[in-house]
Amino acid sequence: MKRVLTLLSVILTCCSFNATAEWILNNNQSSINFVSIKKQDIAELHRFANLKGRLIEHGRGEVVIDLASVNTGIEVRDTRMKEILFETERFGKAIINVDVGRMFMMEMEQGKPYPKTIQGSIEMHGVTKSFHVATTIISYDKDNILISSIHPVIINASDFGFDEGIAKLTEVAGLPSISKAVPVSFVLTFTRK
Secondary structure: OOHOOOHHHHHHHHHHHHHOOOOOOOOHHHHEEEEEEEOOOOEEEEOOOEEEEEOOOOOEEEEEEHHHHEHHHHHHHHHHHHHHHHHOOOOOOOEEEEEEHHHHHHOOOOOEEEEEEEEEEEEEEOOEEEEEEEEEEEEEOOOOEEEEEOOOOOEEEEHHHHHHHHHHHHHHOOOOOOEEEEEEEEEEEEEEO
16 A cells, blocks of 8 residues: 555656646757748748747747847848848747647657647737647657647738738849748757756
8 A cells, every 4th residue: 555655646746747847948959940932933941040938837838039030141131121021129029829738748758759739829010810730749858848840830921910011121122022921830949947
């Protein structure tokens, strides 16, 4: 009986620890990338350098993108995106809220990849939109969880009021067109605090 109680105590302690753990986004092992398409068929890959975030006990989480950290590989284009498109003086951040699910977090086995459709919302440029995204989640050791998109998420720039900014960018860059459909992909690593 004593052994059973001891074992039960250990199990409850582990479950309680997992349920109340907080996981902090590791910026160095995470990335959010997007593709811009100009002149109808020229695609260019960009990323955001500064990300912050966390997952908390109920499987809910937040990722904050510093829009001023946009990195396109061309400094003048970075500046134009910050000033003309994102308007980072007024809208410096994009905030993504997600719900992975408390039970899901508690039941994950280390080293096993799990497909998971995550519900969430993104607040950007003064607009909030809900989304569902197909991901793979893996707890590759006891202190790290990786969440990655299975396929790119298509963001419609018009949904966030970027029409005017895209029109200005098109004019300033002397381009015939810049697509308003933007594929976004991500790999996010969270480390236990």
